[in-house]
Amino acid sequence: MAETKGLFVTFEGIDFSGKTTQISLLRDRLLEAGLDVLVVREPGGTAISEKIRTILLDRDHDALSERAEIFLYSAARAQIVDEQIVPALQQGKVILCDRYFDSTTAYQGYGRGLDLTIVDTINSFATNGLEPDITFLLDIAPEMAARRRVAQGAAPDRMELQAGAFHQRVREGYLQISRKHSHRFRVLDAARATQDLAAEIWETIRQTIPPSQQ
Ligand SMILES: Nc1ncnc2c1ncn2[C@@H]1O[C@H](COP(=O)(O)OP(=O)(O)OP(=O)(O)O)[C@@H](O)[C@H]1O
Numbered sequence: 001m002a003e004t005k006g007l008f009v010t011f012e013g014i015d016f017s018g019k020t021t022q023i024s025l026l027r028d029r030l031l032e033a034g035l036d037v038l039v040v041r042e043p044g045g046t047a048i049s050e051k052i053r054t055i056l057l058d059r060d061h062d063a064l065s066e067r068a069e070i071f072l073y074s075a076a077r078a079q080i081v082d083e084q085i086v087p088a089l090q091q092g093k094v095i096l097c098d099r100y101f102d103s104t105t106a107y108q109g110y111g112r113g114l115d116l117t118i119v120d121t122i123n124s125f126a127t128n129g130l131e132p133d134i135t136f137l138l139d140i141a142p143e144m145a146a147r148r149r150v151a152q153g154a155a156p157d158r159m160e161l162q163a164g165a166f167h168q169r170v171r172e173g174y175l176q177i178s179r180k181h182s183h184r185f186r187v188l189d190a191a192r193a194t195q196d197l198a199a200e201i202w203e204t205i206r207q208t209i210p211p212s213q214q
């Protein structure tokens with residue numbers, strides 16, 4: 001794999017754990033520090049990947065098979081890696097990615113029960129082996145995440161309509177993944193106040209940025 005000089009940061013966690021909230025706060029801090037930032041979301045982030053996203057989240061797609069699902073997520077990811085993430089890393093940018101391949105391991109592997117070895121192989125093929133430098137896991141009980149959804153009055157998408165036991169498996173899956181890849185994972189209790197979490201995330205990132213750029 002080509003050498004890259006940027007920083008690749010991913011955010012993981014079940015829906016309503018606060019990923020997008022924290023990414024937006026971190027982006028602001030990075031921009032204030034004068035750093036070049038690219039924010040992308042998965043699945044999506046390119047014209048082709050956004051089209052794949054609409055297939056994946058469509059509530060009418062009950063018939064989508066588990067194998068088709070993992071390939072669609074992976075297809076969207078391959079496209080964003082090639083089109084956005086690798087070029088931005090080569091330009092020295094900080095990339096903040098809202099979900100990446102740990103989501104596939106958590107949802108399709110632990111959640112749906114697909115063979116974890118096969119999932120790892122598909123993940124590494126889709127990304128050309130590009131791993132994040134740092135992954136923040138926003139860990140939260142599915143019940144609390146569901147309360148946030150209700151408070152926001154949001155309608156659930158196809159993935160969010162899965163039963164509670166599914167989201168519990170996904171949460172546990174994420175925790176297992178974080179233990180396996182502890183060198184890049186930072187696990188955060190996502191029930192904490194937004195600003196506390198943002199301060200801890202910024203402290204972690206700040207330590208990886210050369211002092212001249214802070
Ligand atoms: N630490 C927090 N405490 C309380 N509420 C929060 C916290 N962080 C985020 N929220 C609220 O929870 C909701 C979901 O947050 P957010 O959209 O950031 O989650 P997400 O992980 O990006 O969800 P999704 O996967 O559905 O995109 C929002 O209404 C947000 O304001």
Ligand SMILES: [Mg+2]
Pocket residue numbers: 019020021098
């Ligand atoms: Mg979000």
